[in-house]
Amino acid sequence: MNAAEILKTHQLKKTSPRVTIINALQTSQFPLSENEVKDKMGELYDRITFYRSVHTLLEAGIIHRIVADNTTVKYALNHCNEGHHHEADHVHFFCEQCKALVCLNDIKIQSYSLPSGFVKKECDVVIKGLCTSCNPQIEQ
Amino acid sequence: MNAAEILKTHQLKKTSPRVTIINALQTSQFPLSENEVKDKMGELYDRITFYRSVHTLLEAGIIHRIVADNTTVKYALNHCNEGHHHEADHVHFFCEQCKALVCLNDIKIQSYSLPSGFVKKECDVVIKGLCTSCNPQIEQ
DNA sequence: TTTTGTTTGCAACATTATTTCATTTGACAT
DNA sequence: ATGTCAAATGAAATAATGTTGCAAACAAAA
Ligand SMILES: [Mn+2]
Ligand SMILES: [Mn+2]
Ligand SMILES: [Zn+2]
Ligand SMILES: [Zn+2]
Numbered sequence: 001m002n003a004a005e006i007l008k009t010h011q012l013k014k015t016s017p018r019v020t021i022i023n024a025l026q027t028s029q030f031p032l033s034e035n036e037v038k039d040k041m042g043e044l045y046d047r048i049t050f051y052r053s054v055h056t057l058l059e060a061g062i063i064h065r066i067v068a069d070n071t072t073v074k075y076a077l078n079h080c081n082e083g084h085h086h087e088a089d090h091v092h093f094f095c096e097q098c099k100a101l102v103c104l105n106d107i108k109i110q111s112y113s114l115p116s117g118f119v120k121k122e123c124d125v126v127i128k129g130l131c132t133s134c135n136p137q138i139e140q
Numbered sequence: 141m142n143a144a145e146i147l148k149t150h151q152l153k154k155t156s157p158r159v160t161i162i163n164a165l166q167t168s169q170f171p172l173s174e175n176e177v178k179d180k181m182g183e184l185y186d187r188i189t190f191y192r193s194v195h196t197l198l199e200a201g202i203i204h205r206i207v208a209d210n211t212t213v214k215y216a217l218n219h220c221n222e223g224h225h226h227e228a229d230h231v232h233f234f235c236e237q238c239k240a241l242v243c244l245n246d247i248k249i250q251s252y253s254l255p256s257g258f259v260k261k262e263c264d265v266v267i268k269g270l271c272t273s274c275n276p277q278i279e280q
Numbered sequence: 281t282t283t284t285g286t287t288t289g290c291a292a293c294a295t296t297a298t299t300t301c302a303t304t305t306g307a308c309a310t
Numbered sequence: 311a312t313g314t315c316a317a318a319t320g321a322a323a324t325a326a327t328g329t330t331g332c333a334a335a336c337a338a339a340a
Binding site for chain 2: 065067069070073091093096104107110112114115117118119120121122123124125126127128129130131132135137138
Binding site: 013015016017018046047048049052053056070071 | 286287288289290296297
């Protein structure tokens with residue numbers, strides 16, 4: 001499903017910034033930060049428009065935001081846009097050394113029962129450590 | 141265990157900003173943001189010193205940082221400083237309505253097995269929803 | 281093609297975080 | 311108690327991140 005189709009499906013106008021952001025995320029194997037998206041957008045990048053587009057895409061459920069730590073925010077396409085039907089119900093891995101972030105789409109978030117009175121809406125799980133590239137046990 | 145004792149235990153110098161930050165967190169039932177700590181510090185608050193003190197206290201394992209979302213960061217004393225011996229191995233709850241954050245000290249983080257090659261160091265879990273005060277099911 | 285409401289992009293602003301460096305201070309030894 | 315010195319503070323400057331208001335541009339539908 002390409003950017004135009006995704007936007008249409010969600011009844012959003014097809015605009016250049018939106019299309020470019022979706023393309024950037026779609027062609028990347030990993031979630032991207034604002035600056036990484038910026039690099040892929042070239043001329044079409046405008047900071048404010050980026051923030052507003054991201055907001056719209058998040059609300060529509062087209063992308064999800066991953067907050068790896070207090071200074072690292074990245075974005076990824078939701079897999080439901082690709083035919084499979086996961087939600088943002090998977091675990092994320094953040095490499096403390098190279099700052100890479102990985103969607104572990106196959107590792108589902110386990111459920112917790114909250115104390116009574118609390119209403120659960122969503123659950124974010126970020127595992128931190130060393131990725132395969134930074135693990136000294138693995139020779140490259 | 142008071143602030144002076146905690147600092148001594150970790151071989152850190154007893155300074156006014158550190159003591160005041162620890163006291164602020166110790167006397168609060170909930171994790172505090174920078175501004176909430178600031179309010180409790182009065183004259184003794186300086187932004188740069190706050191950031192550096194927090195960094196030191198984090199490294200020493202005296203406090204933990206909770207990143208509730210991309211714009212909400214809070215801090216809490218580690219319970220091991222209070223006699224019990226939990227680590228920062230518990231789930232956090234974030235109320236999307238009133239932005240309150242709660243350490244669910246009794247709800248331990250479940251373990252995940254990562255794909256081979258990844259090294260796990262820590263795991264952050266934030267559950268979002270409505271707290272007991274914001275849950276319309278509960279009459280106040 | 282004309283209309284209409286949405287989206288964009290600029291400017292200005294607010295908040296959060298980091299680096300450099302001179303001054304102060306806590307801890308320890310005298 | 312006093313002096314010493316490394317460590318910590320606080321001021322200034324800078325960078326990075328996020329938000330709001332508004333006029334012009336644009337997408338989608340008539
Ligand atoms: Mn993901
Ligand atoms: Mn906690
Ligand atoms: Zn890595
Ligand atoms: Zn609440």
